Amino acid sequence: MAFALSDFPITRKWPAQHPDRIQLYSLPTPNGVKVSIALEELGLPYEPHLVSFEKNDQLSPEFLSLNPNNKIPAIIDPDGPGGKPLALFESGAILWYLAEKTGRLVPRDQAAKYETLQWVMFQMGGIGPMFGQVGFFVKFAGKDFEDKRPRDRYVNEAKRLLAVLDQRLEGRAWIVDDYSIADIATFPWVRNLVGFYGAGELVEFPKYANVQRVLDAFVQRPAVKSGLEIPKRPAA
Numbered sequence: 001m002a003f004a005l006s007d008f009p010i011t012r013k014w015p016a017q018h019p020d021r022i023q024l025y026s027l028p029t030p031n032g033v034k035v036s037i038a039l040e041e042l043g044l045p046y047e048p049h050l051v052s053f054e055k056n057d058q059l060s061p062e063f064l065s066l067n068p069n070n071k072i073p074a075i076i077d078p079d080g081p082g083g084k085p086l087a088l089f090e091s092g093a094i095l096w097y098l099a100e101k102t103g104r105l106v107p108r109d110q111a112a113k114y115e116t117l118q119w120v121m122f123q124m125g126g127i128g129p130m131f132g133q134v135g136f137f138v139k140f141a142g143k144d145f146e147d148k149r150p151r152d153r154y155v156n157e158a159k160r161l162l163a164v165l166d167q168r169l170e171g172r173a174w175i176v177d178d179y180s181i182a183d184i185a186t187f188p189w190v191r192n193l194v195g196f197y198g199a200g201e202l203v204e205f206p207k208y209a210n211v212q213r214v215l216d217a218f219v220q221r222p223a224v225k226s227g228l229e230i231p232k233r234p235a236a
C-alpha cells in the first residue's frame, strides 16, 4: 500500500509545500536545533515548519498525532526505509536516523559508531535534562524560589557532567574522532547553558577549557550558524 504525506494528520496544520522533502516540525531550542544543524550539515533537502509554544502548537491534535509526547523536534521523511514515509520524534533518534540514512556524521568503524551512540545517550539522558533543569531554576519560574537547594542540586549535576565532557575532550578535537552527531547533540545545550540561561558563572564554566574550546569551534561551523536560526521565529 502506498502512503502519501497527506496521510499524516500533522500536514493538515502544517501543509507541505515540498512533499518530496523531509518535513521538520521544530523551534530553534537546544533540542530543536540539533536536527536543523544536522540537516544543514548533510545538505539534505527539507522543509521546516515552526511549532509555536506561544500558541501551544505542540498540544494541538495535529502535532500530537505525530508526537504524543508533545515535544519538538519531529520529522517526517517521505523517503524513509523501503521508500515509505517515516515519522520520528526524539532528537537522538532523529539524529541517529539521519546519520544512518546518509552514512555521514557517524564513524564507519563499528566500535566508534557505538561510542558515538554512547555519547549521544549521555547527552539525551544527562546533559539535556540536567541543563534544562538549571535553566528552569536560573532563567525561568524557578529563579524566584527562595529555597536554592533544588537549583544547587542541578547546578552541581551540570558541573559534574561538564567535568566528564571536559575530560573526554582532553586532546581531542571532537567528542569521538571526526565531528559527529554526538557533537551536534551536545553543544547546542552547552551554548544554551552559558548563553541564554546565563548560568556560566554558577557552573564555573571557565574551569572547563576543553569544553569552551570545542564549543568555539562548533559555533564557527557555517551549518551550525544557519541551523541555529531554523525554523525562523516570527519577528517580535
Ligand SMILES: N[C@@H](CCC(=O)N[C@@H](CS)C(=O)NCC(=O)O)C(=O)O
Residues within 6 Å of the ligand: 029, 030, 031, 032, 053, 058, 070, 071, 072, 073, 089, 090, 091, 092, 128
Ligand atoms: N527528549 C526530547 C526532549 C524534547 C524537548 O524537551 N523539547 C522541548 C523544547 S527544547 C519542548 O518541545 N517543549 C514543549 C513542551 O514541553 O510543551 C528530545 O530530545 O527530542
